[in-house]
Amino acid sequence: MKKKIRLGVNIDHVATLRNARNENFPDLLRVAEILRDCNVDLITVHLREDRRHINDKDVEELKNRNYLPLNLEMAATDEMKNICFKTNPSSCCIVPERREELTTEGGLDVKNQLDYLGEFVSEFKDKDIKLSFFVDPDIDQIDAVAKLGVKIIEIHTGKFAINFHKKNHHLELNRIKQAAEHCLEIGIDCHAGHGLNFDNVKEISKIPNIIELNVGHFLISNAIMDGLDMTIRKFMKIINHPSI
Numbered sequence: 001m002k003k004k005i006r007l008g009v010n011i012d013h014v015a016t017l018r019n020a021r022n023e024n025f026p027d028l029l030r031v032a033e034i035l036r037d038c039n040v041d042l043i044t045v046h047l048r049e050d051r052r053h054i055n056d057k058d059v060e061e062l063k064n065r066n067y068l069p070l071n072l073e074m075a076a077t078d079e080m081k082n083i084c085f086k087t088n089p090s091s092c093c094i095v096p097e098r099r100e101e102l103t104t105e106g107g108l109d110v111k112n113q114l115d116y117l118g119e120f121v122s123e124f125k126d127k128d129i130k131l132s133f134f135v136d137p138d139i140d141q142i143d144a145v146a147k148l149g150v151k152i153i154e155i156h157t158g159k160f161a162i163n164f165h166k167k168n169h170h171l172e173l174n175r176i177k178q179a180a181e182h183c184l185e186i187g188i189d190c191h192a193g194h195g196l197n198f199d200n201v202k203e204i205s206k207i208p209n210i211i212e213l214n215v216g217h218f219l220i221s222n223a224i225m226d227g228l229d230m231t232i233r234k235f236m237k238i239i240n241h242p243s244i
C-alpha cells in the first residue's frame with residue numbers, strides 16, 4: 001500500500017495579507033496552531049531576499065513556538081545560509097530566486113552550478129537539517145543533485161499545473177512520473193509542489209513514490225472561498241445584535 005503523503009502547508013500568503021496592513025492580523029502563529037490541529041506535517045515558509053511576505057522574525061517565532069516542524073525554502077546565498085544555521089529548521093529546500101518574479105518560476109539549475117552548490121552543500125554536512133533541492137522533472141538535474149550527495153528533491157509541478165488548466169498536461173505528468181521513478185532507482189526521496197489544487201493534485205498523489213507535497217497559494221486562497229460566507233454571517237449577526 002502507498003505510504004501516507006506528508007503535507008507541508010506554505011503560509012507565505014498569510015504573511016502577504018498580514019503585510020497589507022501594519023498589524024499582526026492574520027497572525028501567523030495562530031495559523032500555525034490551526035495547521036497543527038489539522039495534523040499537517042510541516043509549516044513551509046519561503047524567506048525571500050526582498051522579504052515580500054515572510055520576514056526574519058516570522059521564521060524565528062515559528063521555529064521557537066515549534067507547533068510543527070519548520071521547512072525553510074530559501075535561495076543558495078550566504079545570507080540565507082546564515083539565517084538557516086541560526087534558525088536550525090527541521091528541513092531546508094533550496095530554490096532559485098529572481099527578485100522580479102511573482103513566484104518561483106522554475107526549478108534550480110543544479111547541473112550548471114555544481115561547484116558553487118557543492119561548496120554550499122558541504123557546509124550542511126554536520127547540521128541536523130534535511131536538505132532538498134527544488135528542481136524541474138529532469139533526470140539530468142536529479143542526477144546532479146545526487147552527485148552533490150543531497151538525498152531529497154522536490155519536483156517543481158508548476159508547469160504541470162498550468163498545463164492541467166489548459167487540459168494539456170500529459171507530457172509534463174509523464175516527465176514527473178519518470179523523474180519520481182528515477183529518484184526511486186537512485187535512492188533519492190521525492191517531494192513535489194507548486195500550483196497544486198484539489199483537481200490537479202489527484203494525478204500527482206497517485207505517483208507511488210512521491211512522499212511529500214508542499215502547497216500554499218491554493219490552500220490559503222481556498223480558505224477565503226470556504227470561510228468568507230461564515231465570517232460575513234458572523235459579522236452581520238454582531239452588527240445587528242451588538243449587545244448579545
Ligand code: PXP
Nearest residue numbers: 104134193194195214215216217
Ligand atoms: N514548493 C516550493 C519549493 C515553492 O517555492 C513553492 C512556492 O513558494 C511551493 C512549493 C508552493 O507553491 P504554491 O504556493 O503554488 O502551492
